[in-house]
Amino acid sequence: MPIQPSAFEIRKTFLDFFVEHGHNLVPSASLVPGGDATLLFTNAGMVQFKDVFLGTDKRGYRRATDSQKCMRVAGKHNDLEDVGKDDTHHTFFEMLGNWSFGDYYKKEAIAFAWQLLTEVWKLPKSQLYATCFEDDKGSIPSDEDAASNWRIQPGMIPDHVMYFGRKENFWEMAETGPCGPCSEIHMDRGIEFCNLKGKEGHICSVNGDCNRFLELWNLVFIQYNRINSTQLDPLPETHVDTGMGFERIVSVLQNVDSNYKTDLFKPALEVIRTLTNESETQMLENFTPYRVIADHARAAAFLIADGVVPGNTGRNYVCRMIIRRAARFGTKLGLHEAFLAKVSNAFVDSYADFFSELGRNRQSIVENITREEKRFAKTIESGTAVLEGYLESLKKTGNNILPGEKAFELYATYGLPFEITRDIASEQSLHVDETGFKLAMDDHRLASGGGKAMGELGGEDARMYSALLDKLHSDNMIGAEGIIHDPYQTSPVQGRLLAIIEDGQLVREALSGSVVSVVVPKTNFYVESGGQVSDTGLIRDSKGSWEIEIHEMRKPAPGMIVHIGEVNFGKPKVDDEVIVLIDFDRRKDIMRNHTATHLLHAGLKKVVGEYVHQAGSLVAPDKLRFDFNSSEALTSDQLEEIEKGVNKIIMEDLRVRSAIKTRDEAISEGATALFGEKYGEIVRTISIVDQEFENKNSPRISYELCGGTHLTQTGTIGTFIITSESSVSAGVRRIEAITGRTANLLISNRFNDFRQLTRILSSTPEDLLGKTRILLEDLNRARRQTADLRSNLVLEKFLKQINDVPIIKGIRVMVTRLDDVEIETMRNLCDQFRQKYLSGIIIIGTVLNDRPLVVSAVTDDVVSRGIKAGDLVKNIAEKLGGSGGGKPTIAQAGGKDPALLDEALKSAFRYIEENLR
Numbered sequence: 001m002p003i004q005p006s007a008f009e010i011r012k013t014f015l016d017f018f019v020e021h022g023h024n025l026v027p028s029a030s031l032v033p034g035g036d037a038t039l040l041f042t043n044a045g046m047v048q049f050k051d052v053f054l055g056t057d058k059r060g061y062r063r064a065t066d067s068q069k070c071m072r073v074a075g076k077h078n079d080l081e082d083v084g085k086d087d088t089h090h091t092f093f094e095m096l097g098n099w100s101f102g103d104y105y106k107k108e109a110i111a112f113a114w115q116l117l118t119e120v121w122k123l124p125k126s127q128l129y130a131t132c133f134e135d136d137k138g139s140i141p142s143d144e145d146a147a148s149n150w151r152i153q154p155g156m157i158p159d160h161v162m163y164f165g166r167k168e169n170f171w172e173m174a175e176t177g178p179c180g181p182c183s184e185i186h187m188d189r190g191i192e193f194c195n196l197k198g199k200e201g202h203i204c205s206v207n208g209d210c211n212r213f214l215e216l217w218n219l220v221f222i223q224y225n226r227i228n229s230t231q232l233d234p235l236p237e238t239h240v241d242t243g244m245g246f247e248r249i250v251s252v253l254q255n256v257d258s259n260y261k262t263d264l265f266k267p268a269l270e271v272i273r274t275l276t277n278e279s280e281t282q283m284l285e286n287f288t289p290y291r292v293i294a295d296h297a298r299a300a301a302f303l304i305a306d307g308v309v310p311g312n313t314g315r316n317y318v319c320r321m322i323i324r325r326a327a328r329f330g331t332k333l334g335l336h337e338a339f340l341a342k343v344s345n346a347f348v349d350s351y352a353d354f355f356s357e358l359g360r361n362r363q364s365i366v367e368n369i370t371r372e373e374k375r376f377a378k379t380i381e382s383g384t385a386v387l388e389g390y391l392e393s394l395k396k397t398g399n400n401i402l403p404g405e406k407a408f409e410l411y412a413t414y415g416l417p418f419e420i421t422r423d424i425a426s427e428q429s430l431h432v433d434e435t436g437f438k439l440a441m442d443d444h445r446l447a448s449g450g451g452k453a454m455g456e457l458g459g460e461d462a463r464m465y466s467a468l469l470d471k472l473h474s475d476n477m478i479g480a481e482g483i484i485h486d487p488y489q490t491s492p493v494q495g496r497l498l499a500i501i502e503d504g505q506l507v508r509e510a511l512s513g514s515v516v517s518v519v520v521p522k523t524n525f526y527v528e529s530g531g532q533v534s535d536t537g538l539i540r541d542s543k544g545s546w547e548i549e550i551h552e553m554r555k556p557a558p559g560m561i562v563h564i565g566e567v568n569f570g571k572p573k574v575d576d577e578v579i580v581l582i583d584f585d586r587r588k589d590i591m592r593n594h595t596a597t598h599l600l601h602a603g604l605k606k607v608v609g610e611y612v613h614q615a616g617s618l619v620a621p622d623k624l625r626f627d628f629n630s631s632e633a634l635t636s637d638q639l640e641e642i643e644k645g646v647n648k649i650i651m652e653d654l655r656v657r658s659a660i661k662t663r664d665e666a667i668s669e670g671a672t673a674l675f676g677e678k679y680g681e682i683v684r685t686i687s688i689v690d691q692e693f694e695n696k697n698s699p700r701i702s703y704e705l706c707g708g709t710h711l712t713q714t715g716t717i718g719t720f721i722i723t724s725e726s727s728v729s730a731g732v733r734r735i736e737a738i739t740g741r742t743a744n745l746l747i748s749n750r751f752n753d754f755r756q757l758t759r760i761l762s763s764t765p766e767d768l769l770g771k772t773r774i775l776l777e778d779l780n781r782a783r784r785q786t787a788d789l790r791s792n793l794v795l796e797k798f799l800k801q802i803n804d805v806p807i808i809k810g811i812r813v814m815v816t817r818l819d820d821v822e823i824e825t826m827r828n829l830c831d832q833f834r835q836k837y838l839s840g841i842i843i844i845g846t847v848l849n850d851r852p853l854v855v856s857a858v859t860d861d862v863v864s865r866g867i868k869a870g871d872l873v874k875n876i877a878e879k880l881g882g883s884g885g886g887k888p889t890i891a892q893a894g895g896k897d898p899a900l901l902d903e904a905l906k907s908a909f910r911y912i913e914e915n916l917r
């Protein structure tokens with residue numbers, strides 16, 4: 001058995017073959033067809049060359065070859081229902097092609113195909129079949145030209161050239177336009193591939209219904225222009241358009257009976273198997289879910305890499321649908337947590353070498369898939385339970401078709417795509433009315449699409465919101481001041497849902513899983529400002545039939561406030577009565593941090609100086625950050641004093657008051673306004689006053705102009721801990737701190753560490769510090785002793801060597817290596833050498849901290865004989881990849897590679913012999 005080529009090699013062989021025959025290698029076009037609104041996805045190689053055939057576009061070449069990314073899940077070409085059930089159809093696949101634009105024609109195209117298949121790839125000629133066009137309607141001439149060309153190919157069995165009619169062998173792009181006959185190459189894979197053995201009347205045949213004959217390659221010959229249903233005009237130029245299924249040819253050349261058993265799918269299937277913990281045999285016994293998951297994971301990765309992310313309409317719907325469908329097949333294998341990204345990632349690994357967009361978009365692929373799976377996980381169980389109910393009652397009625405509106409309901413409320421409903425129904429031999437589903441979907445769109453499509457541009461966006469505001473006002477839904485904003489109201493706000501915006505469009509209704517912006521007449525959600533982050537929470541209808549999880553707030557136009565979030569379940573509709581609920585635990589954490597920020601500000605002024613002013617801040621649920629002007633870092637004493645001061649005020653549980661007054665009044669009372677911040681005439685102030693002075697209204701501990709949300713008592717902060725002090729830029733320092741729950745967590749974690757430390761050191765909390773000190777002293781002593789021992793050893797070695805130094809041209813030359821010695825020691829040893837020998841050279845090499853070092857000393861008389869220590873070490877250093885220098889009598893050098901030290905030291909002898917006069 002010859003070594004099987006990898007898929008990568010097979011693709012390369014195809015492309016190289018045609019390049020060698022004068023074709024231009026062209027990259028795959030995107031899965032999203034450029035400038036073609038009628039086509040959802042690129043579904044064949046010819047899509048990017050359509051205009052060349054039509055004569056409206058010209059390329060700089062007349063022959064091309066490529067591997068085109070294709071997607072067949074919608075429209076004219078939809079193979080979704082085969083995917084998973086068979087081994088030869090995918091949603092996403094690669095189509096290998098060679099192209100002639102008015103250049104060669106049938107003779108060459110057929111010869112190229114035959115040569116590649118039978119000579120390069122050595123497929124058995126006796127198993128290959130070619131089909132040609134013969135009009136079943138008798139009006140278009142048969143393609144005898146192609147047939148005779150097939151018959152003359154070396155080794156082609158004449159009977160294997162067959163004729164088929166328009167359906168199989170006449171290719172038309174559309175109702176009018178370029179078209180022509182085609183020839184398909186099929187391969188007889190052997191009787192063992194027949195999956196209909198024993199079925200009455202079954203005969204295996206080309207274009208038959210079993211798996212024995214596999215269609216590999218379609219060669220299309222464009223020679224007519226269709227004018228109308230009866231008239232075909234010959235084209236002035238003829239073209240060739242071929243498409244070979246890449247996964248199929250790989251399965252043939254790797255000699256496996258399934259595209260999924262090729263190395264294109266192996267790594268991904270192994271990822272799935274590790275997740276399900278099933279053996280290969282178990283997988284093959286229940287192959288469908290594995291096939292679906294692998295196919296869809298690959299398609300999703302390629303879609304997202306081409307910018308198609310999950311969504312509710314068009315291409316985005318397809319991306320959503322395949323991810324959800326894969327997720328449901330995952331549940332059949334016991335996979336309930338988000339897992340698909342791991343599978344897609346395996347494809348990114350193996351495909352990125354050829355399709356670099358996958359590697360570039362790896363993060364986006366993983367994030368989008370995981371997010372979509374998590375979204376679906378929230379509703380899949382309730383969705384399928386409701387569907388099961390529908391199907392049960394359907395069976396009772398004796399009807400076997402689920403109405404389309406019901407399927408739409410399931411999508412709209414539970415995010416169950418039509419295709420999944422159909423899968424589940426067909427598992428129970430029931431059907432779903434697809435036309436009805438589409439009608440219901442269109443109805444919904446018509447009913448919801450009240451507004452015009454709005455671009456993403458800020459100006460457009462602001463205009464749309466101002467127009468919406470005007471409309472709501474003229475309809476008396478809101479007052480002239482716009483949306484009422486009261487972030488200080490702590491009880492939940494109720495009201496009517498005034499507007500839903502999806503993808504920049506006003507809609508009447510949104511579906512489960514959609515990301516929407518919603519408007520209500522009044523809200524208490526805080527909208528990010530003055531460093532305090534926005535609130536998050538929920539908006540749900542008063543009956544509890546839908547819920548939106550709000551994760552972001554915006555003020556897109558003056559007077560307008562929108563809540564942005566994702567529909568958790570149900571179908572929000574304009575005019576529904578709603579309740580607006582802040583995530584109050586989170587809000588309270590934010591309030592703790594905001595009030596603590598004011599105390600920190602006051603503490604800084606007190607401890608560092610009145611000149612300190614705020615230069616930016618962040619008030620989040622998990623921490624606070626405060627930037628201020630200071631040229632120096634704060635000392636740990638200062639930080640401790642500030643932290644203590646803030647905690648003292650917390651324990652005193654002082655009142656935090658807010659008041660509304662004129663700006664002038666507040667400023668004259670000494671309230672702190674932020675540098676560079678604009679305030680209106682009327683301002684809100686936050687003050688914290690020392691109890692003793694409570695009635696006298698002075699002195700205040702903290703008094704600031706501030707619109708943020710605050711606690712009413714400082715005690716609620718709980719604990720305040722400064723976690724860091726650092727520099728932001730010249731003259732600006734930053735303090736980060738935590739409070740409340742986060743601070744408590746940190747304390748208990750630290751205590752845990754402390755307890756463990758006590759246990760590890762077999763100590764008690766009281767003795768821990770003393771014991772640690774003793775241990776450190778012991779350690780240092782032990783280290784010192786080891787160092788002493790080592791230097792004694794070195795000295796001993798050195799003293800042994802110094803008594804037995806070779807003589808070169810009458811002088812003593814000592815070259816030695818002593819590892820782990822400091823430079824200082826090496827210099828001392830050099831001196832000892834010079835004291836012992838009045839005439840000589842010494843070179844000591846060492847490896848210290850993984851670096852080679854050399855020190856050398858030369859006596860004066862030797863310097864005058866032509867050897868200078870500086871030159872000598874420089875010469876050695878060159879061999880170590882380093883440099884060095886010094887005086888003629890003593891010098892040192894350092895290098896990079898310690899492995900070269902011995903060689904380098906040895907080379908010194910040669911240098912000395914050559915240069916010593």
Ligand code: ATP
Nearest residue numbers: 072079088089090093215216217218243244245248
């Ligand atoms: P089939 O009849 O097998 O569905 P087709 O006639 O639809 O194929 P073409 O439109 O001629 O196929 O596409 C050219 C080649 O692309 C086919 O010969 C086949 O090898 C491959 N191909 C087509 N559809 C798929 C698919 N869904 N998945 C993988 N390969 C495919």
Ligand code: MG
Nearest residue numbers: 077078079089
């Ligand atoms: Mg097909």
